[in-house]
Amino acid sequence: MPTVLEPFAPSPGDPWDAVKAAHLLRRAGFGPLPQEVADAVSAGPDGAVTALFAFPPVPDPPPVFGEVRAAEDQADALRRSLPRTLLRKNPELQALYREAQRQHGRSMVDLTAWWLDRMARTPAPLQEKLTLFWHGHFTSSFGDVHDAIAMYNQNQLFRRHAAGNFARLLDGVARDPAMLRYLNNDQNRRGHPNENWARELMELFAMGIGHYTETDVKESARAWTGWTLRDYRSYVDRRTFAFKPLLHDAGTKTFLGHTGAWDGADIMQVILAHPATPQWIAGKLARFFVSPQPDPDLVDAMARQLLATGYEIGPVLRVLFRSRAFYRPDVMYAQVKSPTQFVVGAVRHLGIADPAWPRLAQAMADMGQRLFFPPTVAGWHGDAAWMNAGTVFVRTDVAAGLVGGALGSPDLSPFVSLGAVTRHLLGRPLPLAREAVLGGLATDGVTPGMIHLTLSLPEYQVA
Amino acid sequence: MRSFMTRREFLTKGLTIVAAGATAPMFLTRTALALNNPWDQTLAQSVPGRPAWPTLVVVQLGGGNDGLNTVVPFTHDEYYRARPNLGVPQGKLLRLTDELGLNPALTDLKEIFDQGRLGIVQGVGYPNPNRSHFRSMEIWHTADPAGNGPRSGWLGRLFDSECPDCRIAAGITLSNEMPLAMQGGTDRAVAFENPGRFGFHPIRGAGPVEVEAFRRLLQPVPATEPMVDFLAHTEMNALLAAADIHGIAGGFPKEAGSGYPADPFGQKLRLVSELIAAGASTRVYYVSLGGFDTHATQAGRHDQLLESLGAGLGAFVKDLGQKGLQDRVLIMTFSEFGRRVAENASGGTDHGTAAPMLLIGSAVAPGIHGAHPSLTDLDQGDLKYRIDFRSVYMSVLEQWMGVPSEAILNGRFPAVDILKPRTGEAARPAA
Numbered sequence: 001m002p003t004v005l006e007p008f009a010p011s012p013g014d015p016w017d018a019v020k021a022a023h024l025l026r027r028a029g030f031g032p033l034p035q036e037v038a039d040a041v042s043a044g045p046d047g048a049v050t051a052l053f054a055f056p057p058v059p060d061p062p063p064v065f066g067e068v069r070a071a072e073d074q075a076d077a078l079r080r081s082l083p084r085t086l087l088r089k090n091p092e093l094q095a096l097y098r099e100a101q102r103q104h105g106r107s108m109v110d111l112t113a114w115w116l117d118r119m120a121r122t123p124a125p126l127q128e129k130l131t132l133f134w135h136g137h138f139t140s141s142f143g144d145v146h147d148a149i150a151m152y153n154q155n156q157l158f159r160r161h162a163a164g165n166f167a168r169l170l171d172g173v174a175r176d177p178a179m180l181r182y183l184n185n186d187q188n189r190r191g192h193p194n195e196n197w198a199r200e201l202m203e204l205f206a207m208g209i210g211h212y213t214e215t216d217v218k219e220s221a222r223a224w225t226g227w228t229l230r231d232y233r234s235y236v237d238r239r240t241f242a243f244k245p246l247l248h249d250a251g252t253k254t255f256l257g258h259t260g261a262w263d264g265a266d267i268m269q270v271i272l273a274h275p276a277t278p279q280w281i282a283g284k285l286a287r288f289f290v291s292p293q294p295d296p297d298l299v300d301a302m303a304r305q306l307l308a309t310g311y312e313i314g315p316v317l318r319v320l321f322r323s324r325a326f327y328r329p330d331v332m333y334a335q336v337k338s339p340t341q342f343v344v345g346a347v348r349h350l351g352i353a354d355p356a357w358p359r360l361a362q363a364m365a366d367m368g369q370r371l372f373f374p375p376t377v378a379g380w381h382g383d384a385a386w387m388n389a390g391t392v393f394v395r396t397d398v399a400a401g402l403v404g405g406a407l408g409s410p411d412l413s414p415f416v417s418l419g420a421v422t423r424h425l426l427g428r429p430l431p432l433a434r435e436a437v438l439g440g441l442a443t444d445g446v447t448p449g450m451i452h453l454t455l456s457l458p459e460y461q462v463a
Numbered sequence: 464m465r466s467f468m469t470r471r472e473f474l475t476k477g478l479t480i481v482a483a484g485a486t487a488p489m490f491l492t493r494t495a496l497a498l499n500n501p502w503d504q505t506l507a508q509s510v511p512g513r514p515a516w517p518t519l520v521v522v523q524l525g526g527g528n529d530g531l532n533t534v535v536p537f538t539h540d541e542y543y544r545a546r547p548n549l550g551v552p553q554g555k556l557l558r559l560t561d562e563l564g565l566n567p568a569l570t571d572l573k574e575i576f577d578q579g580r581l582g583i584v585q586g587v588g589y590p591n592p593n594r595s596h597f598r599s600m601e602i603w604h605t606a607d608p609a610g611n612g613p614r615s616g617w618l619g620r621l622f623d624s625e626c627p628d629c630r631i632a633a634g635i636t637l638s639n640e641m642p643l644a645m646q647g648g649t650d651r652a653v654a655f656e657n658p659g660r661f662g663f664h665p666i667r668g669a670g671p672v673e674v675e676a677f678r679r680l681l682q683p684v685p686a687t688e689p690m691v692d693f694l695a696h697t698e699m700n701a702l703l704a705a706a707d708i709h710g711i712a713g714g715f716p717k718e719a720g721s722g723y724p725a726d727p728f729g730q731k732l733r734l735v736s737e738l739i740a741a742g743a744s745t746r747v748y749y750v751s752l753g754g755f756d757t758h759a760t761q762a763g764r765h766d767q768l769l770e771s772l773g774a775g776l777g778a779f780v781k782d783l784g785q786k787g788l789q790d791r792v793l794i795m796t797f798s799e800f801g802r803r804v805a806e807n808a809s810g811g812t813d814h815g816t817a818a819p820m821l822l823i824g825s826a827v828a829p830g831i832h833g834a835h836p837s838l839t840d841l842d843q844g845d846l847k848y849r850i851d852f853r854s855v856y857m858s859v860l861e862q863w864m865g866v867p868s869e870a871i872l873n874g875r876f877p878a879v880d881i882l883k884p885r886t887g888e889a890a891r892p893a894a
Contacts, residue, residue, distance in 0.1 A: 088808045094759065143597065333688040366640065387694060389701035390641055390654035393662060400666045431684040437676050449669035453677055458694035
């Protein structure tokens with residue numbers, strides 16, 4: 001075990017306490033409740049970390065695609081009945097396609113609500129937190145994919161492999177219809193290579209810039225030819241991966257010094273064997289779970305751990321969450337909550353029974369994070385970039401809407417005293433100066449305004 | 464010696480440095496520094512031939528405006544051949560020159576053209592055009608087609624270089640979302656749709672006491688974590704910006720500027736006019752009009768969009784004139800791309816490339832700038848650009864804003880003389 005990842009050993013001077021347990025649960029989830037923190041304290045660090053990985057089975061699809069599928073079926077049926085030459089000019093068919101598109105767009109609202117609700121209610125928040133991590137890593141946007149079911153399928157792919165094996169997840173992503181469309185590999189054909197996926201795979205998904213040349217991009221793009229979708233003439237076929245030998249360039253390619261008649265699977269093997277890849281993945285995990293500028297020694301140690309286990313994500317995270325380095329003072333409270341974590345966490349903390357998810361999702365977009373629409377192929381920048389003069393007030397307005405009942409019905413019964421407010425929402429006491437200001441607002445008891453102000457504090461924006 | 468952390472320092476130097484001097488009374492220091500703000504209107508010095516306080520209004524046409532149906536090259540037969548259904552008949556056009564006519568929905572712009580205050584830069588684009596809305600919009604916002612630089616906006620970099628310590632919003636965007644163009648390292652732009660809503664709102668039932676408590680809660684406290692300290696700073700800056708905006712909005716006249724269309728675009732321009740008139744020291748306003756992605760049944764929709772555009776800009780220009788502000792404002796329109804020369808089978812047009820930019824103001828060199836791109840020598844069915852959009856940005860930055868542009872645009876580009884030569888002044892202040 002590399003020393004930087006050696007386990008945290010509780011001692012009388014440095015015990016496993018509520019502050020550390022809450023830190024673990026904030027990073028591995030969205031917004032722990034006092035009882036969950038208490039359970040993690042009594043479970044001890046080993047028990048608390050182990051409990052994080054008890055993932056439920058991957059859920060059934062949300063019941064939001066009925067109208068989408070009906071609209072698709074209508075368009076597909078008419079298309080099959082029409083002679084090929086009339087397809088482009090048939091106004092009825094065009095209208096059906098537009099209707100199907102409208103249904104896809106509409107169901108994105110429901111799909112987003114479904115995911116947010118799952119984040120708030122799941123017994124295994126780490127599964128959803130990792131799904132969110134992969135969504136920001138292997139980015140695809142509905143804005144380019146235009147298919148809600150494909151976006152859902154990709155989301156499930158991330159959930160299935162959330163703490164699984166990176167190599168297997170990568171293989172799934174390379175065949176994922178949403179990704180094939182997002183990065184245009186569905187248009188990558190022999191003689192007409194499209195380099196988009198080949199390039200981003202190396203630059204953003206696996207290695208980082210600087211470890212390959214433009215020639216490697218061009219050569220691997222040739223290897224990826226023919227990794228496409230089954231057929232464009234029906235919606236279902238457009239959501240199905242196919243390898244098409246006729247479109248594949250079977251010639252010899254030289255990629256990162258290896259020469260052969262490579263196809264995409266070979267390219268992935270070369271990338272996975274490259275030393276930059278475990279470093280890149282470890283760095284992404286460390287920035288997401290540890291701090292915006294993680295200790296390079298920590299990243300190195302995580303990369304070695306990844307390589308030693310053949311890219312298993314779960315084990316490296318267990319070691320990380322168990323490590324002394326994870327509980328260092330400069331790691332705690334070093335992250336800015338993403339809009340997702342702010343909203344889902346506040347919904348949990350306030351016991352909102354019926355959250356107005358579509359409006360909350362819109363507010364999250366105003367805060368800079370629109371789920372299923374990452375802003376670029378590089379995902380969300382995160383941390384300090386979340387907060388500016390505009391987004392601050394979106395957060396404070398959402399907090400007011402949640403506490404005041406405009407965005408769902410809160411249960412404010414746990415907030416019996418100022419101490420309860422800060423323990424419940426922050427997991428620690430406030431600096432005395434701030435506590436004095438809050439305490440001065442009411443002679444006894446807690447006002448909704450005090451809860452709103454606490455949710456608006458910088459202390460609530462950090463994780 | 465500054466003992467506080469600007470956002471730029473935070474973003475570039477990271478957390479370690481904050482720990483050293485984070486507990487200093489940063490807000491006091493910041494306020495003191497604001498007195499030396501080079502963009503403080505009261506300190507602004509007049510540049511000969513230019514207004515003391517040049518203001519830029521950027522109008523973004525989102526979705527890809529069909530440039531060919533906006534400024535129509537009616538003498539080119541290829542235009543009508545490529546657009547048997549969508550081509551605007553010559554007889555309906557608002558004739559500008561022997562070659563070009565404005566779409567008939569743009570009567571207000573024709574009037575502005577006739578007054579000598581409209582410049583049209585033809586065939587604006589960039590090398591290796593990208594036909595993705597997102598990517599192409601990002602290219603226009605970052606002014607970085609290769610995508611090599613930091614992901615920041617050209618206007619954000621303008622604020623960073625010219626006004627790193629401005630307190631008030633150097634840029635205002637009239638939407639909830641901050642456009643990438645305005646994002647930089649120093650966070651000097653603010654975004655809101657309604658200046659009355661931009662700010663901290665107490666929960667229903669609570670009152671000004673809670674607002675005051677929030678301000679006091681954001682005072683620096685000793686021995687707090689660097690990120691908490693940074694966020695307290697950011698939140699306090701937001702409060703200061705909101706107070707400034709409210710102070711300005713409080714000075715708005717009771718009766719709103721008249722003659723504006725009721726649509727959101729017109730109302731946003733009305734707000735811009737009020738902010739300028741009320742004395743905001745903001746230098747750049749950003750207003751968007753979306754919906755230009757006319758892949759299908761373009762005819763009626765595009766006319767409506769142009770109607771909104773023309774009527775809104777027409778009312779804005781009139782209003783500025785009545786307020787005596789016309790010499791202080793330059794309006795610049797752009798879209799992420801134009802559209803394919805040939806119409807498609809759905810009565811629309813697909814994503815294209817080069818398109819005209821409009822510049823409006825009394826300083827504008829009126830008329831047509833550059834030649835129309837060829838309608839026969841095409842790149843995959845699209846126009847080949849003639850003028851790099853960064854040339855237009857460069858002229859706006861140097862000739863209008865009066866700042867050096869090379870560092871902001873990461874290079875120099877062939878100049879487009881879209882502004883009238885300054886009177887009685889030879890050398891540019893630019894390096």
